[in-house]
Amino acid sequence: xxxxxxxxxxxxxxxxxxxxxxxxxxxxxxxxxxxxxxxxxxxxxxxxxxxxxxxxxxxxxxxxxxxxxxxxxxxxxxxxxxxxxxxxxxxxxxxxxxxxxxxxxxxxxxxxxxxxxxxxxxxxxxxxxxxxxxxxxxxxxxxxxxxxxxxxxxxxxxxxxxxxxxxxxxxxxxxxxxxxxxxxxxxxxxxxxxxxxxxxxxxxxxxxxxxxxxxxxxxxxxxxxxxxxxxxxxxxxxxxxxxxxxxxxxxxxxxxxxxxxxxxxxxxxx
Numbered sequence: 400x401x402x403x404x405x406x407x408x409x410x411x412x413x414x415x416x417x418x419x420x421x422x423x424x425x426x427x428x429x430x431x432x433x434x435x436x437x438x439x440x441x442x443x444x445x446x447x448x449x450x451x452x453x454x455x456x457x458x459x460x461x462x463x464x465x466x467x468x469x470x471x472x473x474x475x476x477x478x479x480x481x482x483x484x485x486x487x488x489x490x491x492x493x494x495x496x497x498x499x500x501x502x503x504x505x506x507x508x509x510x511x512x513x514x515x516x517x518x519x520x521x522x523x524x525x526x527x528x529x530x531x532x533x534x535x536x537x538x539x540x541x542x543x544x545x546x547x548x549x550x551x552x553x554x555x556x557x558x559x560x561x562x563x564x565x566x567x568x569x570x571x572x573x574x575x576x577x578x579x580x581x582x583x584x585x586x587x588x589x590x591x592x593x594x595x596x597x598x599x600x601x602x603x604x605x606x607x608x609x610x611x612x613x614x615x616x617x618x619x620x621x622x623x624x625x626x627x628x629x630x631x632x633x634x635x636x637x638x639x640x641x642x643x644x645x646x647x648x649x650x651x652x653x654x655x656x657x658x659x660x661x662x663x664x665x666x667x668x669x
Contacts, residue, residue, distance in 0.1 A: 403663040404445070404638060406543075406579050406604035406630035407453040409436050409474055414458060414465035419551035423635065436634045438477045445481065448638030451660075452481060452669065454510065456543075459487035460518045468503045475508055483669065484509040485543055490519055490527040500534040510667040511535075511577070513543040516557035523557075524566035532571045541600075541666055546578035547585060550605065560588040568596045575666060579630060580605040586614040593622050600666055604630030609644025616648055624654060628663045 414420065415435055424433050436444075445453055455474055458465040464487065471484040486503040488496035503509045512535055516523055523544055535542045546564070548555040557563070560582065568576060575598045582589040582601060592599050601623065603611065619627045631641045650658060663669060 401660045402448065402450045402629060402638070402642070403660045403669065404450050404453040404631050404633065405577070405602045405628045405663050405667070406456065407441070407633040408456045408458065408466055409438065409441055409470075410634060411435065411466050411470065417465065419553060422552040423550050433634075438474050441474075441633065442478060442481060444633065444637050444639070448642050450638045452483065453633070454483050454485050454663075454667065456485040456513045457487035458518070459489055459514065461491065461520075464489075468499065468509070472503075472508070479508075483667070485511045485513040487513055488531060490514065490521065490525075490531070493527060493530040497530050497534045500531065500538060504535075504538045504540055506538065506540055506668055509540075510669065511541045511543050513579075515545050516563075517545065517549040517551070517553040517555070520554060520557065522559070522563035524563045528567070529570075532567065532574050535575075536571065536573045539668070541575040541577050543577040543579060545580050546589070546601065547580050547582040558582075559585060560592050561585075564599075565592065565595075568592070568599060572598070574598060576600065577602060577628070577666065580632070581611065581615055583612050583615065586612060586618060589615075590618055590622050593618070593626050600626050600628060600662065602628040602630035603641070605632040605635065607636060607641050607644060609647055611644075611648070619648070619658065620650070620654065625657050625662055627658055628666070629659050 455471050457468045457471045468486050475482045486509045488499045547558045577600045579602050
């Protein structure tokens with residue numbers, strides 16, 4: 400089985416010290432039991448579950464980079480057949496953000512851009528994102544973000560798809576958008592977005608598959624067929640944890656292949 404994990408990160412010590420990380424660890428049951436992963440431990444976790452490729456995310460926030468593009472590049476260098484990168488940028492410096500995308504995102508090693516709205520407390524239709532969207536279109540790569548409620552003790556409003564992501568897709572119809580973390584509790588909004596916008600995708604990161612909301616599983620087999628990709632949110636969840644409920648989803652073989660690797664290959668040009 401070939402599996403692509405579209406949302407992973409190799410967290411840094413400074414990211415682990417963020418105050419919101421404590422609430423995220425509690426949410427995922429890792430309070431007091433969290434160690435910063437390494438390239439080696441990440442590869443071992445991938446091997447255990449048959450994950451052939453992981454997309455490692457940089458994290459940029461208003462107080463600076465928590466995982467830099469350079470740090471992601473170093474992990475890719477260590478295992479170039481197993482990792483690709485998703486760059487991040489500083490929304491408060493729009494021209495430098497565009498320059499960073501031009502520098503890092505080549506569609507081969509770095510295959511997209513990710514920004515997490517709750518970290519910035521800015522919904523994705525804020526004007527500061529717009530140069531990033533234009534640069535993603537120029538680079539021919541997806542813009543990856545987070546949808547749905549926020550696990551850390553931060554506002555969830557930035558994860559609503561309507562009107563925030565809807566505005567973006569209306570104004571940038573060429574942009575491919577990947578919403579991470581399922582979109583719960585707004586699954587009806589997710590369905591509406593998928594029907595309306597052919598360039599809108601979603602991943603299952605931050606969820607073990609047996610914990611997916613029933614409405615989301617129905618979405619995968621209906622309007623979301625071919626739009627859903629596998630993700631973990633490693634190291635918060637391991638690939639083995641996430642994949643344990645795969646057979647219980649009742650996916651047909653073609654649907655399973657699209658979910659595990661086919662859609663990711665298409666969307667990220669892998």
